[in-house]
Amino acid sequence: MADSTRGPFARALLQQCLHAKLQIQRGLIIYVCFFKGASEEIIPKMVNTLVNVKLSETESGEYVSVLDLPGSILVIPQATLGGKLKGRRMQYHSNIEKEIGMELYSQFVTQCRRELTANTKFAESGVALKYGTYGNRQVLKVDTNGSFSHMIDF
């Protein structure tokens, strides 16, 4: 999604899980990071992409979106994903300012909820949207039969 003339503004890492604490059942874990220059304009495209990308395996081995599974979503703010290696340390100079990042993260979660509740399959199935607190340490248990990690830049 990102092109070389403007560099990525946001990064999402997706993992499949059977369980993850902050507790969700079967579904998708989305780790989110915003870079300097990101604005609220990218949020609808990010959310639309992430809830619709066909990465979730059904019982019959077909890949569908988390919305169509339907599965739960666990959103984890993960600013460390913006780190760049410098010698033996990671530096985070490309990351967005904390206050703006917090606001974008909040909008991201809100728009995820909106997409999910608009989907009848999701709304009827009792699956959940959970999300970590921006800026906090993310204490997490994950149980997966194939973490199946994917990275998407926006």
Added chain:
Amino acid sequence: MADSTRGPFARALLQQCLHAKLQIQRGLIIYVCFFKGASEEIIPKMVNTLVNVKLSETESGEYVSVLDLPGSILVIPQATLGGKLKGRRMQYHSNIEKEIGMELYSQFVTQCRRELTANTKFAESGVALKYGTYGNRQVLKVDTNGSFSHMIDF
């Protein structure tokens, strides 16, 4: 590490954990993916970087390498990290051919073991190196007090 004239040849995603099954105790999870054009020349630099990058938190809150912690290492082959979004699906055209990837993965694990066993702190501490089987589904349990995900391209 990667520069724009040659694109990344390999990608590593690092996560901190308290426990991870395939079972290790406290340490570092390294998800590894190789791209087309990768050769064995990049393995020493990859391994050296990954075991020495200061991302592991000590009891006193200092960040040291997994070697210095010392912590266990869990290596997970994760070809899905090379996926690129195309419409609503991920495509894996940039990924290395399976046989070469398997050989590079095997060398990666061997060189990890070599670095670890050469380190007296690591050798004496009873920590472990575990790794998933290339090409298999990675069944995994992770327990973390901050997954602290980092991505490094080589």
